[in-house]
Amino acid sequence: MSAGSQGAAGLVVEGLTAGYGREDIIRDLTFGPFLEGEVTMLVGPNAAGKSTLLRALAGLVRATGSVRLDGAELTGLAPAKRARHASFMPQDLPGRVDLTALESVLSALMVTPDRSDDASVIRERALAALERLGIAGHALEPLGRLSGGQRQLVGLAQVLAREPRLILLDEPTSALDLRYQVIVMRLLRALAAEGRIVVGVLHDLTLAARWSDRIVLLDDGAIVASGPPDQTFTVERLRAVYGVESRVERCSEGTLQVLVDDAGELG
Numbered sequence: 001m002s003a004g005s006q007g008a009a010g011l012v013v014e015g016l017t018a019g020y021g022r023e024d025i026i027r028d029l030t031f032g033p034f035l036e037g038e039v040t041m042l043v044g045p046n047a048a049g050k051s052t053l054l055r056a057l058a059g060l061v062r063a064t065g066s067v068r069l070d071g072a073e074l075t076g077l078a079p080a081k082r083a084r085h086a087s088f089m090p091q092d093l094p095g096r097v098d099l100t101a102l103e104s105v106l107s108a109l110m111v112t113p114d115r116s117d118d119a120s121v122i123r124e125r126a127l128a129a130l131e132r133l134g135i136a137g138h139a140l141e142p143l144g145r146l147s148g149g150q151r152q153l154v155g156l157a158q159v160l161a162r163e164p165r166l167i168l169l170d171e172p173t174s175a176l177d178l179r180y181q182v183i184v185m186r187l188l189r190a191l192a193a194e195g196r197i198v199v200g201v202l203h204d205l206t207l208a209a210r211w212s213d214r215i216v217l218l219d220d221g222a223i224v225a226s227g228p229p230d231q232t233f234t235v236e237r238l239r240a241v242y243g244v245e246s247r248v249e250r251c252s253e254g255t256l257q258v259l260v261d262d263a264g265e266l267g
């Protein structure tokens, strides 16, 4: 599963600048190594550049700088090759509503065809991914007939089925109910424990604090803070970055909670 050359383990990013057209959105970001077994969540206000950073890691936007996975440079790799190492789930739910859940996972696997596998093996992999997310019962239903949350789970199954080293997930729990939020966060921990590197985006800071090893706080295309949740979330930083009055407290069981009491006026 390694990208296959000498160098530091994990994901290491240096001088990453990315954007659209002529406009740079994230500028000169350096971070890592993010190691296998670790779950990192990117947080920050709307338009901070979180999705752009994930897309840059996946090779889906114009970017300069270095993105190395286990010492191998990903920048410049052909998209199909890169997708073998890094799999990205976008913020938008899967769109081809005419495909069934199973077909949409199969089509995701076609992006990174593995010549050694025959069709039945690929189908088994797709079904196993749907099963792991508890939606195998909907495998033959068109996406257009699934609920928003069910479609998000299909999006996750697409990523899972590819079995990448680096998993990139943009707001993977945004459409999920309370139970499925926890099921998915627990799954991310399990995927990390299986030897993958997980990097995601979340808006729910309490959820991020509970399930992540590391938080990267982004604002206006730059990293404001990075580290363990309890060191990254401070009342002062949340005021400066989000413009909110908050409390960062531990509950009766010692888990970190971010409680927002008020927000500044618009403008």
Ligand SMILES: Nc1ncnc2c1ncn2[C@@H]1O[C@H](COP(=O)(O)OP(=O)(O)OP(=O)(O)O)[C@@H](O)[C@H]1O
Binding pocket: 020, 025, 044, 045, 046, 047, 048, 049, 050, 051, 052, 053, 091
């Ligand atoms: N395809 C695009 N073309 C041009 N500009 C874009 C494109 N996508 C995003 N942007 C711009 O890049 C900036 C960062 O957007 P991005 O989607 O990375 O933010 P984000 O942190 O993911 O926000 P959100 O929390 O709302 O998802 C915004 O100013 C946005 O307008």
Ligand SMILES: [Mg+2]
Binding pocket: 050, 051, 052, 091, 170
């Ligand atoms: Mg986004």
